Amino acid sequence: MPIVTFLPTGKTVDVPPGTELLDAARIAGVDIDSPCGGKGTCGKCVVLIRSGDVDTDSLGALSQAVVSAGNVLACKTRVLDTPIVVDVPEQAGRKGGKFGDETDDVNLIRHELLPKNWQYDPLAIKWFVDVPPPQAGEGLSDFDRLVRRLQLEWGKKEFVCPLSVMRLLAGCLRVQNGQVTVTMVRESDRYHIIGIEPGNSTVEHYGIAIDVGTTTIAVQLVFLPLAKIVAVRSDYNSQIWCGQDVISRINYARREDRREELRTRVLSTINNLIRQVAESHNVTPQRICNAVISANTTMTHLLLGLNPEYIRLEPYTPTLLEVPYLSASDIGIDISPESWVYISPSVGSYVGGDITAGLLCTDIAIGANGFRLFIDIGTNGEIVIGDNEVLMTCACSAGPAFEGGGIEFGMRAAIGAIERIEVNPQTGVPNYSTIGNTKPRGICGSGMISLLAELFLTGWLDGAGKLNRQRKSDAIIIDGRHAKYIIAQADETYSEKALTISEVDIENIIRAKAAIYSACSLMVQMLGCELADLEKIYIGGGFGRFLDIRKAIVIGLIPDLPHEKFQYIGNSSLMGSYMVLVSDDYRDRQLELAKRMTYIDLSTEPSYMDQYTAAMFLPHTDSKLFPSVKN
Template identity: 40%
Template sequence: MLRVKFVPQNREIVVENGENLLEVARKAEIFIDAPCNGNGVCGKCKVKILEGKIDTEKSRHIKDEEWNEGYILACNSKVIEDVVIEIPSNASSAMHGMKIEDLSGKREHEIFEKSKQKLSENGMEFKTYVKKDFIKLDPPTLDDNISDFERIKRHLRNHLGYNQVFCRLPMLRKISSLIREADFEVTITHIPRGEGKTTIINMEKGNTTDRLYGVALDIGTTSVAACLVDLYGGTLVAKASSGNAQIKYGADVINRIIYSTRGNGLEELNNAIINETINPLLRKMYKDSGISKDEVVSFIAAGNTTMSHLFLGVYPDYLRMEPYIPAFVKSPFIKASELEIAVNSETFIYLVPSVASYVGGDITAGVLASGIWASDENILFIDLGTNGEIVFGNREFLMTCACSAGPAFEGGEISCGMRAAGGAIEEVKIERDTYEPKISVIGDEKPAGICGSGIIDLICEMMLSGLIDRRGKLVKGLGTSRVRFDEHGIGEYVIVFKEEYKLEKDIAITEVDIDNFIRAKAAIYSGVNTLLSGLGMDFTMIDKIYIAGGIGNSLDIGNSIKIGMLPDIEQDKISYIGNSSLMGCYLTLMSEDARHKLEEVANHMTYVELSVEPGYMDEFVSACFLPHTDIEKFPSVEQLLRR
């Protein structure tokens, strides 16, 4: 047996000879960013050998000077003797986005209120199906000696008209002690089930009828966001987000699906989303709000189809294999106790229905929140999360497809990328004469990386300033120290020199990063073009475009057009609507009418599989330029480039 020690965590683990170093780190609960899940493609799992030897090979991701200093890739290294391994901060950079953050902002509040108004205008009522009632029970006597539960049932029958009252074993175990501690004055939380029937799910001392809460949750591949809601008034009591802890098993759904097939992979992924991500989020909101988990009696969640499978612990492997069949698109109601979610154990977990293998409940919820289903106009909805999903239609029809955009829009597969969290560079301007950048960082913190909106700005500015050509390749001989090339001839542009903010390393974007992002934006543009062409329509027939997802509030619509991600149409037709999945869950939490509409929307959407659509690959290849191979499709950009 061998010993592996990790610093600065100062954690040691005993392993067998020949074990993979990345897997050893995972066993030791040491986070190392590995977006490619150990396939040796991304190069982000760099660690440093301080003592001992490792069986490894030099990778193209390791520069000569790094190799000489002892840097290796954890994924292609095996333990062959006792070693001490240093985890550089950049190797765990994705953890920067794992911290729980409060969500706030006037813009977000306005979007929520606008979505509520759309439902109200369409005759939908906002009210919860869960009820609370304060009851005063007659204490038992020798003459009135019925059981405690029968006493409660009698009171509800005589005073509230419920002829049949049910509860489950966990509730039954609480009744006797609680009603006596409360001097027989308690508040019951119950769910009416048809004429004269109800089920008790919670009981509290005294009169707490003014306190009733629910949770809306968006399970993103990169980020998870939640809001704690007062079910009486619809007030957002608390909002928070964090990174999805599953990211240690891969940045995208395909790598996570593959990991789920290995050993205890599915169990580990399920544990990562529930116990390492969702429950800490919930407990943080409860603590900040002074609310008990037993007071949370409604729970709505949405995620892409893979995230939905992993959330429930359902084997997902057939999602990635032709003909791409999910185990389910609509799940049954599930008790919180079955998944060990930190809410009232009797709470039903409602998972928003998916449409297909790569169009999930997050898109269904987003379409509900956007109001496309009630519009006379032709609306294009684009979700720029870790996957790129598109919906086009109006009240008469809804067509949808998914693009293989990868996680680039949330910073994945970008060497300096991160999600839109504190420390992320979200806006970039470049001086045309000096090539010096001017950056804006979320939270006014020290820069840690760059998020999706910042990458769009950066690539656009690099194109317009002549730093890169239309293929995304850096131009040589510009006379600036911010452009440099390695021994393999791969160029990079330094956004932040480490000396500027006392960082451990420079923040730079490479030609490989730019190429990854160009392919991601090309997938979106070609997906939209193919979807419209299949309907015999073109970009001129779009009345509005809604952009949703975790790309960040600073998304510059003009720059998105200039790089060829969005069609060259009037900018006032395009707007960013934030986390529409979370909004849709919130609306569903507050309204049974909204839930019925949500399921109608899911059934109404027609899925188009782009991989079998004639001409899609040709469209994609043509869009892998800045802004496009056919510059005439972007007349406004053509004028800028000429100048």
């Protein structure tokens, strides 16, 4: 079989002729960014063939000149029967991701919404018990004696125990003369023993709350006796190299081997973060016996190895919305293996458990009076609106623009990303700042919003997203019917190439903001009220942490309302997972919310396209909706 060598790492792999270069890279352990999921539409998986011959279909996505120079798309190139050497350029946004300090997210939520100490009741509890020693002639097994002792305190219910725990029983009972700590899960008709340890270890009781996002994953370690968050860690979801949004991941997962790759990747990220939080407090995985996971519907399917194909095909049907309890070992999570894992319920194909968890961080969850809006700004743009009587939800396809997808120099919020821009009103020349204060490598979502707002307010960009051709500026390049804006000159950037944004890029950003605003507008309209009637707008998700409310209003991403009506609630999916982890009451509350929510499929709502078209303008075709911008 031909040998493929990847530079600059020097990693090699033997693969059969006909293997896609993207697959060969995955097998070799080389990450190549493919935001579109390997469909050949994004043009981001460009590599350089240093030597050897390949079969490629890169023309069209790449120009003839670029392909002639040896550049190809890894997803559209196949290995032949000769050795090849492939140069993989450094992937923008791979290092130094900008993650919020989620340790403080608890302070972003109104204190009255958090579980009280009398509500602390995790799924699995630890119970110390003193089991009498065996007696000659009594005819009782070790398990019989343990159950009898437990039934004295917990009632005459059935106790069941898996084989893996049963194997530990005899030894544990004899280490400290029958004194053991039992970890068990309570059901209405029986108790499940999921762990046993010698001695009294009831205070060594930990759980984990996990938010599995399309882009990032966050893990909390919680000391359950006090419901105290003791450590939080975040990292990029390793699946991002296989697709930037849920649709591209679904496309990538069509093959069974790639579906397994995605499952392995997300588990690798989760388990690495679990290891980090555990080691930070000298906690062994065996001490972690409670887990809650919240994710969107697609991420849940990929985590469990379920085929997500039918989520994207009409009538958009997932395999599961409410996942039954599964053991940590079944899923592949590195905690106490028999631990029951609770996965937050989804509502529809594109409104998942991250939203039902996030709602717990809002007054919507307690049936407050007045309509309130919850927005999770991301590639999917989930929205919930409701009061104490009605609850409606939808998802709009905002696309990956705010994560850098579909934007020539777009990137995630990582070191080198331009995150804030000011534009000189007279010259049009920008002044920018980057994450990490390094040379710019690209522009992230918050930078895009900042740039469009500044260009619009200073008159260098019109409402249709066209750059001003009447005024002279060194920052604007006119090429026939097309124009680009220079954000950073070549001598300022990491790549030594000018960093620009084109009118096509600007149109993609406007499409993303229009999808979110029009969905909000439609949902409010369906309830028979106005945006101004909203009591509160909650903004969740990692992207929301860095959102400049004023500039988001200027471009028409969010409604033009007083700033005090907006409340950022941090990683609400993670904090909602924490609430469910520590309290059975909150698990019931979340399930009730999920059942109350009416899922609106925007593709079946004729008026949505009217709303969307009207929002395809800065800030909107109806300027009366944005009086503060107009003034």
